[in-house]
Amino acid sequence: MDRSIPYAVYLRLWGDGYLMNKKLTFLNGCKMGIPIGLGYFAVAFSLGISAKNAGLTALEAGFASLLLNASAGEYALFTLIASGAGYIEVAIMELVANARYLLMSCALSQKLSPETKLPQRLMIGIAVTDEMFGASIARHDKVSHWYYFGMMAVAMPCWSLGTAMGVAVGSILPALAVSALSVSLYGMFLAVIVPEARRNLIVLGVVLVSFAASFLSTVIPFIKDIPNGTMIIILTVVISAVAALLFPIKDEEGECND
Amino acid sequence: MTKAMIYILVAFVVTYAIRVLPLTLIRKPIKSRFIRSFLYYVPYVTLAVMTFPAVIEATGSVWSGLAAFAIGLITAWISGNLFVVALSSCAAVVVVELAIKYLL
Numbered sequence: 472m473d474r475s476i477p478y479a480v481y482l483r484l485w486g487d488g489y490l491m492n493k494k495l496t497f498l499n500g501c502k503m504g505i506p507i508g509l510g511y512f513a514v515a516f517s518l519g520i521s522a523k524n525a526g527l528t529a530l531e532a533g534f535a536s537l538l539l540n541a542s543a544g545e546y547a548l549f550t551l552i553a554s555g556a557g558y559i560e561v562a563i564m565e566l567v568a569n570a571r572y573l574l575m576s577c578a579l580s581q582k583l584s585p586e587t588k589l590p591q592r593l594m595i596g597i598a599v600t601d602e603m604f605g606a607s608i609a610r611h612d613k614v615s616h617w618y619y620f621g622m623m624a625v626a627m628p629c630w631s632l633g634t635a636m637g638v639a640v641g642s643i644l645p646a647l648a649v650s651a652l653s654v655s656l657y658g659m660f661l662a663v664i665v666p667e668a669r670r671n672l673i674v675l676g677v678v679l680v681s682f683a684a685s686f687l688s689t690v691i692p693f694i695k696d697i698p699n700g701t702m703i704i705i706l707t708v709v710i711s712a713v714a715a716l717l718f719p720i721k722d723e724e725g726e727c728n729d
Numbered sequence: 730m731t732k733a734m735i736y737i738l739v740a741f742v743v744t745y746a747i748r749v750l751p752l753t754l755i756r757k758p759i760k761s762r763f764i765r766s767f768l769y770y771v772p773y774v775t776l777a778v779m780t781f782p783a784v785i786e787a788t789g790s791v792w793s794g795l796a797a798f799a800i801g802l803i804t805a806w807i808s809g810n811l812f813v814v815a816l817s818s819c820a821a822v823v824v825v826e827l828a829i830k831y832l833l
Contacts, residue, residue, distance in 0.1 A: 506812030513819075531733045538741040548740045558739045565743040571775050572744070576751035578768040581759060589753060596749030601776065606811070608772045650789040651822040654797040657784040658805075658818035660776040661798075665805035667773060674773055681777035689782055699783075707775040714774070715766035 493617045500621020507602045507622060508629030510659050513652035515630045516644070518545055519637015525553035533635030540598045540630060542656070543699075544568045570704050575604045584613040591616040598623045602656075605663035673718045681710055793825040 515536060522532035527549065539545050547568045551561050576599050583595070595616060603622045607614045668675040688702050689695050697705070759765055784801070785794035800821035804814045 503811075506810075506815060509812070510815050525733075527733050531731065531737065534734075535737045535740070538737060539744050541744055544740065544744055548736065552733060552736050558735065561736055561739050562743050565740045566747070569744050569747050572748045573751060574768075574771045574775065576748050577755060578771050580752050580755035581765070581768060583752075585756070585758070592752045593749060596745060596752050599748040599752070601779070602811075605772065605776060646789060647823060647826055650787075650793065650826060651819040653787045654784055654794070654801075654818045654822050655815040657780045657787065657797065658801045658815035659811050660780045661801040661805040661818075662809060662811040662814035664773045664776050664780075665802060666809035669806055674770075677770055678773055678777045681774045682781040685778040686782045703775060703778050706778045707771060710774045710778075711767050711770040714770045715763050719762050719766045720769050 493615075496615050496617040497621040497624075500618040500623075501625050502621075503606050503618075504622040504625025507606065507659070508626040510602065510655040511626055511630040512633040513655045514542055515633025516637040516641060517649055517653055518542060518549075519634040519639075520641035520649075521546060521549045522634060523638040523641060525549040527552070527638060529635040529638040532638045533631045536634035537627065537631040538597075540600050540627065541569055541572070542601075545634075567698065567701055567704075571707060572599050574704075574707060575599055575601075579604055579607060582607050582610075582614050583619075584615050587616045594623075595619050598627060600626075602626070602659050605660065609663055609666070673714070677710065677714045681706065684710060788822050789826055790829060792829065793822040796821040796825040 518536070519529075519532055522535070522545075527535070532549075535545060535548065539548070544565050547564045548561060551564055556564075576596070579595075579599060583592070587595075598619075603619065603626060606622060607619065610618075664674075664678055668678045684706055685702075687694075688697070688706065694702075759768070781798065784798045785791055788794040788797065797818040801814055801818040804817040808814065
């Protein structure tokens with residue numbers, strides 16, 4: 472980068488390499504999409520096994536993954552299809568299982584470059600996922616839609632093909648491999664939260680409280696009966712709101728240089 | 730169109746609306762310091778809540794899940810690379826489950 476101009480001005484003009492080099496930004500996104508895609512493939516594979524149990528064909532399951540890009544939401548969908556639920560039930564369940572994406576999209580709306588146009592936002596909206604959201608948040612500057620498209624171009628086919636292959640050949644994979652593959656997703660989550668917790672003591676505290684609260688919510692009577700998707704939303708809203716009240720961020724952390 | 734396809738389309742409409750409405754409606758940087766602070770904490774809280782204790786129940790045994798969690802925390806603290814952390818967690822599961830099977 473050109474050191475002769477102040478960094479703030481540089482960001483303002485070029486953001487994440489935005490105007491300077493679309494192709495490079497797209498390729499950077501693709502690069503980020505590789506580890507995400509590998510993790511997706513593994514998780515989608517085990518998801519495909521539950522799609523098969525619900526009676527879906529490989530093509531239908533792959534199509535579902537292409538459109539939905541949501542592990543919990545798809546798992547809920549396949550379970551409901553298997554149990555012969557109605558369409559209204561499916562709609563309500565998806566609302567609950569995916570409500571956390573509402574919060575993520577709000578946060579992502581602040582992280583995307585403000586120049587991002589409507590059609591580009593409509594495309595990004597297909598794939599606001601835990602991992603691509605996490606990868607965007609992990610960046611220090613604003614995120615260009617080309618970067619996001621790059622991640623989508625690599626990660627989405629992995630997710631979709633993984634699900635289809637899970638339907639086709641999932642049952643022949645050894646139990647040990649399924650077991651190992653199913654933690655890759657959590658490893659990626661840790662890779663997003665831990666580095667920030669290391670840099671920022673307040674985030675470290677918030678993360679530890681979140682771990683503890685989440686654990687307690689699975690053992691306390693009555694509370695443990697609340698469906699998992701709902702519990703994630705409740706804990707996210709309560710803990711984040713309390714943290715925001717007690718420890719409001721300084722301006723640079725909010726990434727809002729307006 | 731098969732019945733499964735109708736189910737999938739219903740799920741898609743709901744899921745897409747949830748994701749795309751905030752992205753398209755919130756175009757300007759948010760001014761409120763509370764909301765900005767809230768949105769700053771949301772990703773870390775929600776990812777932490779989703780990870781633990783779910784990771785412990787994801788594998789064939791509690792011990793391999795715990796190992797994946799511990800190794801994930803350590804490698805994320807040291808390297809922070811998504812791919813390295815994810816692979817190390819997977820490797821931890823393989824090692825612990827093989828150890829349980831053949832050594833204990």
